[in-house]
Amino acid sequence: MEMIKSLIKSWRIDRKNISSDFLSALTLGISSIPDSMASAILAGINPLTGLYTMIIATPIGALFTSSVFMHISTTSALSLAVGSSLAGYSGDEKLQAVFVLALMVGVIQITLGLLKMGFLVKFVPYSVMTGFLNGVALLIILGQLEDFTGYRSPFSNRVIRAFDTLVNFDQIVLPTLIVGLVTIGLIVLFSWIKRLEKFSLILPMVIASVIAALPTFSRVILVGDVTDVPNALPSFQFPQLSLIGPLIIPAFALSIIGLVQGAGISQGYPNPNGKFPNPSGDFFGQGMANLATSFFQGMPSGGSLSGTALVVQAGAKSRWANFLVGVLIAIIILLFANLVELIAMPALAGLLIVIGFRTINLVSIKAVWNTGVIPRVVMLITFVGTLIMPLQFAVLLGVAISILLLVIQQANQIKLVELVPGKNGFPNEHPAPKKLPSHKVTVLQPYGSLFYAAAKTFEEILPEADKAKEAVVIFILRGYDDFGSTMIGVMDRYVRVILQNGGIVKLAGVSEAVLSQLERTGLVALLGRENIYVAQRQWGAAATKAYEDAQAWLEERKRG
Secondary structure, eight states: OHHHHHHHHHTOOOGGGHHHHHHHHHHHHHHHHHHHHHHHHHTTSOHHHHHHHHHHHHHHHHHHOSSSSOOEEOOHHHHHHHHHHTTTOOHHHHHHHHHHHHHHHHHHHHHHHHTTOGGGGGGSOHHHHHHHHHHHHHHHHHHTHHHHHOOOOSOOSHHHHHHHHHHTGGGSOHHHHHHHHHHHHHHHHHHHSGGGGGGTTHHHHHHHHHHHTSGGGTTSOBHHHHOOOOSSOOOOOOOOGGGTGGGHHHHHHHHHHHHHHHHHHHHHSOOTTSOOOOHHHHHHHHHHHHHHHHTTTOOOOEEOHHHHHHHHHTTOOSTHHHHHHHHHHHHHHHHHHHHHTTOBHHHHHHHHHHHHHHHOOHHHHHHHHHHOHHHHHHHHHHHHHHHHSOHHHHHHHHHHHHHHHHHHHHHTOOEEEEEEOOTTSSOEEEEOOSBOOTTSEEEEEEESOOSTHHHHHHHHHSOBOTTOSSOEEEEEOTTOOOOOHHHHHHHHHHHHHHHHTTOEEEEEEEOHHHHHHHHHHTHHHHHOGGGEEEOOSSTTHHHHHHHHHHHHHHHHHHHO
16 A cells, blocks of 8 residues: 555656656657567567557556656567467467466566565576576577568577578578668667767668668568558457466566566666665566556566666656657557558668667676676576577576575585684684594584585584584574474484483574474474573673583583
8 A cells, every 4th residue: 555655646747857758758769669569579479569568568667666767668588488488379369368478477466566575586596687688689689580681491499590591591682681781780870979879779760661662672571561550559458368377387487587677677777766666566567567558459568678778868857758658659650650561670670689789798697607606507507598498488497497506505515613712712613523522512613504405414514423422512503593304303313312322412592483493393302491592692692601501511420
């Protein structure tokens, strides 16, 4: 409820911002028309679906995201993932599946937003998204070769199609290739000219399409050859709910992709008040955008990093800038639909190739590569998976591999040291003994995780206790708030061996949560409650008391 109240408060229109918001919306709106159509082509569906998504999702998202500047639109990563999810569908059923995907993604994201699940994005490692997004960038480039060259490869995989195009380069349509190359050349040129930088995407499209209209280029395919662009707004259409079953897994994968992309914006673009947006609120806003567009012939959408950057750089002052983007696109469609049909397909392909190259992030790749072996392996596996398998599974594969490797890493990073009292009152660290000494107090401090597989490694590095007589072991456990069942079993076995040889085990710095676990599993009864020392505010208080009691216990045994 508080989230909704906060959103409504942010809807206030400040007259001082109207001109800035309108100009930034016009800049983004013009460039978004070919971009949104190209995104729909990436997904293998009618280009109009991309336009309709911008008309509905962009303004709805602008109203409901926690982030004031987040631009909700079609994105290359989502478009490729949608196309991957539609294998086996064709014709009208394919479009219906897209609408159902948007509906399901919307419901999932709204639910996660309302449940304040924004923290979930931390479970998708940076290495996974780096591998995925750079893999998507390469797929974007390879996926345009058909429209860019005019050669139709019989293969479905984009990598194989790229090799097939190279092998059959003599079969390319030269006029088509020229239009595509002109588009790329002009985009690069205009990007270097300050006055034309804001129009570096739209002007090359226009010029290349004018060239395509010349008689010499009659073989060049136009948007109008692929689909009719009606000068009408999208009509209401209820999604076919019977298609939900097979699309459940793809919908969850698309939700993850959209949410992670949005999270990057949440953490990168603060609101006008200087505070960073709430990721859960952005989950909700993206969900509302997808839910709305599913009823108006749209496709799944999400936070666009490039769109957000453009609207901010163009001078946006409030969320109404993104709202106006959708309104302006609707006006252009109503008044200039015939001109949209004259856009050359190789010009769209050239635009997407440029976007693909711009999406490749060498800085992120280098950062992950230099971080360590595990992030490097996860990035490479995700990257390769993105190229050879459906995208919705590539992200899940990367997350699964990263979790597996993290467990392996944590299991092998356990360190156990012996703490020996020092002259200045502070203990000295020494390597833990291989064998537990008899008639002596041994204080052991573990470092690292004690959960699951790591607990087994911990058991392997514990000092051998089979032959130790009347040994006293003190485990310093300050900072541990949870023991898994594996660790409970390890402690149970070790304690029993020491007790059988006449010794005792003391646990110092135990948290209330761990104490509760020990009580429920019977370890308190085995150890004796007097041998468990709960963590105190003063660091070392519990350990000092345990050590004093241990020495007293040994002295008493000697006297006995």
